[in-house]
Amino acid sequence: MKPATQKDQLFEQVARIGKATSSPKRLELLELLAQSEKSVDQLAQEAGIGIKLASAHLKVLRESHLVKTRKEGKFVLYRLSGQDVANLWVTMRELAENHLAELTLALKELSSKRDKLTTYDRQNLLQQAIRGEIIVLDVRPSDEYLNGHLPFARSIPLAELEQRIEELPKDFPIVAYCRGPFCLMSATAQDVLKTKGYSVQILSDGICEWQAAGMPLHPHHAKPHRAEIAQ
Amino acid sequence: MKPATQKDQLFEQVARIGKATSSPKRLELLELLAQSEKSVDQLAQEAGIGIKLASAHLKVLRESHLVKTRKEGKFVLYRLSGQDVANLWVTMRELAENHLAELTLALKELSSKRDKLTTYDRQNLLQQAIRGEIIVLDVRPSDEYLNGHLPFARSIPLAELEQRIEELPKDFPIVAYCRGPFCLMSATAQDVLKTKGYSVQILSDGICEWQAAGMPLHPHHAKPHRAEIAQ
DNA sequence: CTAATAATCTAATGAATATTAGAATAATGT
DNA sequence: ACATTATTCTAATATTCATTAGATTATTAG
8 A cells, every 4th residue: 555665664664663662561671681681581570570471572672673682501691782772771761751740750759869960970979989988889689780880889689688788887878779760679778778777878870871971880791692593 | 450560650651752752653753843843734744644643643742742832823833842852863763773784774775875974074074164165055944944954054945956056156065964864855955966067965964963963053043932732 | 212491482362553534623814 | 703724632443562371492401
């Protein structure tokens, strides 16, 4: 029926990116993958969905070339196609924050302590971390920390926080961060630490937001990708 | 059925942006709106769709807060909610170019003369324009030019190009641009001018791309928005 | 080889979307 | 007031999408 001009085809291609990002669960998967490479059932568990559904969503993401896969033994490991995909996620989230009042409200309820950071604040935080005046605490799972983390951050995954709490000195203010503004782990960590008498602030940035702002990460410990699955 | 956690709701909100950008025609409308404020039937005509369908798509864009409306007489004028919406479009298009091979191929077919510009190239172009060594030619319709254009660009809409062709001196190389990499107007202008013996290059940037790269525009001639339609 | 695990594919459901036609609303000009 | 123009709303269609269950492929362990 339709002639489908060349122009239409171009917009059609870009719309594939829009389609891929039109599902909340797919966005959640993208945010998880921005932390580190993960297997399908790891993703399914962390996103709270069934494996079959996760696989279906991941297929859509793969077909829109936002994620790539490789196989390691029985496992298929997914990762983002590039840093620019993480940047797209940050761009979309920030746009939503700016224009969707409901989202701003929801975020305020989530945590009134989280403020938007300017480049200056991030530089300042980094300088304080370098000078050892504060403790930057990464409460994400270990593998995500190992894949890349804020400079001078130390890792205590949220699940281990109560047992390992004595590792943290009380002399310095703590700045805790997790996967990003939508992640609740740092807020939970703050609650845990505050009841033990620590002084804790939350950094709403995850590594995507930090990196999108042009700030440096500590280098990845990523293994080389050996066997790439085609397409 | 679902409890719908707070986290889910947050991703849900961002997914609204994805849904709004998941239709090729809506993206085309966004690109048109990035040029200037337009009425519904102007948008429908330029996008090559019926008014009813345009209105429906615009409703979706309005509900996702990507565009705003105001009323002037009988007309409802649509515009982007902010510069960040234009930046999202550029981000999505560039991501698609980087990761979708089909898109890259289609663009190459479209015009092999178009190259990606670096910040340096753009600065260079601007300097040449300032020194008057080149003519920067805006071939978009007048109202889009008046709404904002590249520094030192002169306006000859494509429709008037053949009649007004003697306005252009042959002593200087011409750099033509239009709405952006997906727009064919500058390519058509190049064909017209080349047959008349002009030396013409195409700048693939439209004003979105130029501005997203941090380059300055010549100030808008926009009228103040008087009557805003609620929501 | 067989059993077990990880992931995908197929098929089927209901829900959401795109598109069009027809009616309704709102502002303008006579 | 009336006819005209611009736009939106309502309703109806065909299409596409999300989700789940069941069968299937690929890999490892024994």
